[in-house]
Amino acid sequence: MRASNEPQRNTAAAASASLTSSDASCGGRVFATGAVSSNVCMIRVSFGELRGRIERVLLKLGLGHRSRLAAQLIAETDRDGVRTHGIARVPRFAEMVRLGRIDPRAEPKRVSNFGALERWTGHRGPGNLAAHAAMARAMALARENGLGAVALADTTHWMRGGSYGWQAAEAGFAAMCWTNTLPNLPPWGATTPAVGNNPLVIAVPRHDAAGRSAPIVLDIAMSQFSYGTLSAYRERGELLPFPGGFDERGDLTRDPAAIERTQRALPIGLWKGSGLAFVLDVLAAMLADGRATYEFPSDPLQEVGQSQIFLALAPSALTSMEELDRIAAGAIDFLHTATPIEPGHTARYPGEGTLRIREESLRLGVAVEEPAWKALLQLDA
Amino acid sequence: MRASNEPQRNTAAAASASLTSSDASCGGRVFATGAVSSNVCMIRVSFGELRGRIERVLLKLGLGHRSRLAAQLIAETDRDGVRTHGIARVPRFAEMVRLGRIDPRAEPKRVSNFGALERWTGHRGPGNLAAHAAMARAMALARENGLGAVALADTTHWMRGGSYGWQAAEAGFAAMCWTNTLPNLPPWGATTPAVGNNPLVIAVPRHDAAGRSAPIVLDIAMSQFSYGTLSAYRERGELLPFPGGFDERGDLTRDPAAIERTQRALPIGLWKGSGLAFVLDVLAAMLADGRATYEFPSDPLQEVGQSQIFLALAPSALTSMEELDRIAAGAIDFLHTATPIEPGHTARYPGEGTLRIREESLRLGVAVEEPAWKALLQLDA
Numbered sequence: 001m002r003a004s005n006e007p008q009r010n011t012a013a014a015a016s017a018s019l020t021s022s023d024a025s026c027g028g029r030v031f032a033t034g035a036v037s038s039n040v041c042m043i044r045v046s047f048g049e050l051r052g053r054i055e056r057v058l059l060k061l062g063l064g065h066r067s068r069l070a071a072q073l074i075a076e077t078d079r080d081g082v083r084t085h086g087i088a089r090v091p092r093f094a095e096m097v098r099l100g101r102i103d104p105r106a107e108p109k110r111v112s113n114f115g116a117l118e119r120w121t122g123h124r125g126p127g128n129l130a131a132h133a134a135m136a137r138a139m140a141l142a143r144e145n146g147l148g149a150v151a152l153a154d155t156t157h158w159m160r161g162g163s164y165g166w167q168a169a170e171a172g173f174a175a176m177c178w179t180n181t182l183p184n185l186p187p188w189g190a191t192t193p194a195v196g197n198n199p200l201v202i203a204v205p206r207h208d209a210a211g212r213s214a215p216i217v218l219d220i221a222m223s224q225f226s227y228g229t230l231s232a233y234r235e236r237g238e239l240l241p242f243p244g245g246f247d248e249r250g251d252l253t254r255d256p257a258a259i260e261r262t263q264r265a266l267p268i269g270l271w272k273g274s275g276l277a278f279v280l281d282v283l284a285a286m287l288a289d290g291r292a293t294y295e296f297p298s299d300p301l302q303e304v305g306q307s308q309i310f311l312a313l314a315p316s317a318l319t320s321m322e323e324l325d326r327i328a329a330g331a332i333d334f335l336h337t338a339t340p341i342e343p344g345h346t347a348r349y350p351g352e353g354t355l356r357i358r359e360e361s362l363r364l365g366v367a368v369e370e371p372a373w374k375a376l377l378q379l380d381a
Numbered sequence: 382m383r384a385s386n387e388p389q390r391n392t393a394a395a396a397s398a399s400l401t402s403s404d405a406s407c408g409g410r411v412f413a414t415g416a417v418s419s420n421v422c423m424i425r426v427s428f429g430e431l432r433g434r435i436e437r438v439l440l441k442l443g444l445g446h447r448s449r450l451a452a453q454l455i456a457e458t459d460r461d462g463v464r465t466h467g468i469a470r471v472p473r474f475a476e477m478v479r480l481g482r483i484d485p486r487a488e489p490k491r492v493s494n495f496g497a498l499e500r501w502t503g504h505r506g507p508g509n510l511a512a513h514a515a516m517a518r519a520m521a522l523a524r525e526n527g528l529g530a531v532a533l534a535d536t537t538h539w540m541r542g543g544s545y546g547w548q549a550a551e552a553g554f555a556a557m558c559w560t561n562t563l564p565n566l567p568p569w570g571a572t573t574p575a576v577g578n579n580p581l582v583i584a585v586p587r588h589d590a591a592g593r594s595a596p597i598v599l600d601i602a603m604s605q606f607s608y609g610t611l612s613a614y615r616e617r618g619e620l621l622p623f624p625g626g627f628d629e630r631g632d633l634t635r636d637p638a639a640i641e642r643t644q645r646a647l648p649i650g651l652w653k654g655s656g657l658a659f660v661l662d663v664l665a666a667m668l669a670d671g672r673a674t675y676e677f678p679s680d681p682l683q684e685v686g687q688s689q690i691f692l693a694l695a696p697s698a699l700t701s702m703e704e705l706d707r708i709a710a711g712a713i714d715f716l717h718t719a720t721p722i723e724p725g726h727t728a729r730y731p732g733e734g735t736l737r738i739r740e741e742s743l744r745l746g747v748a749v750e751e752p753a754w755k756a757l758l759q760l761d762a
Binding site: 192 | 666
């Protein structure tokens with residue numbers, strides 16, 4: 001759901017539309033405006049070329065035959081408009097492989113299990129591959145048991161959390177997954193970081209009236225704005241559309257630079273998101289018998305060993321998909337009847353914008369930021 | 382977690398402390414200040430008397446032998462300081478029984494199952510009894526399968542959602558449960574209510590250093606402030622400590638009366654909480670094959686037929702409770718090291734304040750609002 005002033009990565013529809021107009025400062029190439037991460041030149045690359053380039057980089061990094069799946073997940077992230085978590089992350093991934101923090105050959109393995117609950121270790125291999133394997137296993141457990149969960153310890157950054165929600169929902173499963181992170185948010189009532197922004201994903205399978213898979217996928221971190229978003233606003237000289245943290249006087253502020261100075265970003269829902277972030281961390285660490293947020297150093301290049309949960313549920317074990325689709329359609333239709341703040345800008349369900357961006361990406365090419373694209377090509381050089 | 386300006390029901394420690402001072406306007410009885418719901422005279426009642434009085438009311442309403450458990454759950458709610466959801470709710474419950482909306486004799490029953498996933502119906506019986514039975518069943522499934530879930534359809538208001546989190550965590554299970562509600566929040570980007578505030582509970586079992594059960598229990602609705610909280614601030618002539626909704630001009634405001642006029646309360650995390658509320662509703666309705674938010678009329682007296690999810694996980698199936706306690710202790714200790722905004726007011730984990738209030742309630746008597754107590758006695762007359 002969004003408003004026109006929502007600075008959210010998943011709602012780049014406005015930006016994508018303006019991609020078709022060229023801008024002189026961009027050397028005649030398309031230029032995006034309006035979205036947070038679009039203060040740079042944008043180009044369009046076919047999905048096949050994008051995936052292929054990423055795959056070559058990952059092959060060089062030593063991921064072997066698994067390079068294809070890992071590249072697919074990254075390319076899909078840009079395809080869906082989540083530019084902060086696609087190729088933009090590949091240079092850091094490469095650097096962490098080079099530093100030995102990520103073992104490109106390590107494969108996830110089951111450590112223990114009881115019924116439909118399993119514990120796995122990622123062995124600090126590529127985080128998106130471990131997460132994909134963990135969700136696939138949770139789905140297999142749900143197929144047998146109605147629901148299933150995999151708690152994954154000692155993994156690395158999963159990149160786009162929503163990937164594993166789409167993975168499950170497109171196969172007919174409802175899913176919930178989350179990861180912990182290094183401490184990057186002050187808990188409510190404090191001024192220094194002590195909880196992570198611990199992204200949470202909830203996905204629901206669904207088909208639209210034409211029978212096409214059109215899942216509902218929520219993918220949210222527990223901070224209202226990421227530091228990447230704050231710096232993008234600051235660079236453009238803009239205020240945030242809503243308060244995003246505290247200034248030096250301890251007041252809520254829309255000034256991104258003030259929040260960067262205090263490092264007091266705001267949790268969603270104030271004390272509520274602070275509590276939610278904490279409990280997601282503890283539950284993930286306990287189920288995975290892995291690291292909790294407090295055990296991570298503050299350097300992102302050393303942020304390895306995360307604990308993650310992958311829970312899959314099989315509603316279709318109890319009800320026909322037609323009935324499930326009827327329930328979802330009723331809720332979506334009702335949502336769309338809410339009076340919009342701006343005429344014509346109907347409230348949207350989580351994932352609704354993604355399908356439009358995806359269609360556009362496949363039709364016109366995936367919109368990528370030119371610096372991120374160039375950085376990828378350099379890794380392939 | 383809290384700050385001193387947090388207007389949260391679970392953090393009535395300051396109010397409880399001032400209960401020991403008397404106030405003339407209260408007829409010499411104790412008077413609470415500082416907490417949201419304390420603009421009225423408070424009295425202390427022993428837990429046994431409180432539970433007994435509630436039980437007699439429920440017996441009269443026709444709950445039979447189940448009156449004792451239902452009364453226990455309600456009395457525990459006041460004991461833990463959650464005054465908005467304890468005896469304050471009993472008159473409405475009685476009215477709904479009188480109107481035939483709640484069937485006091487209806488018992489929850491299993492409708493279908495597959496593996497560790499079951500679907501139950503509440504038959505519109507007392508909502509707290511159905512929820513308690515559903516969580517008990519989810520725990521039994523988790524004991525056998527590592528995890529288990531019960532989706533409950535056609536139930537009634539569960540009163541305090543946290544009850545079922547404490548129920549699970551004190552028995553050694555991690556748990557997650559949520560309910561949908563009538564539409565009471567505008568989705569992001571809209572001005573009219575189309576999502577519920579769908580409370581979510583996450584509970585984690587834990588023991589403190591002395592070996593006492595001290596779970597971490599988060600219990601949050603998706604609205605930043607309830608309408609009950611807004612009216613309490615308005616009646617005291619106070620501004621909210623943080624923005625709680627939109628005024629007539631569409632700006633965020635701390636003025637509770639303005640939000641009551643627009644009925645545009647704020648979801649936690651703005652677009653994030655709006656999306657979370659929506660997906661919790663759809664997932665609950667689909668798993669339970671029950672009502673979604675859009676199917677509820679706007680009259681709270683007709684808010685029956687909710688869909689709820691009860692998920693239990695058994696971390697101790699894979700790890701010793703000692704190791705689990707070690708992980709939780711590390712996270713809590715780290716949280717407590719964060720620099721407090723106000724010296725001496727350490728950030729707290731979800732549930733931390735509850736244990737203090739509970740201890741005080743059992744030692745001094747449960748603090749109840751005099752009007753709520755009198756209303757209960759009238760139902761017992």
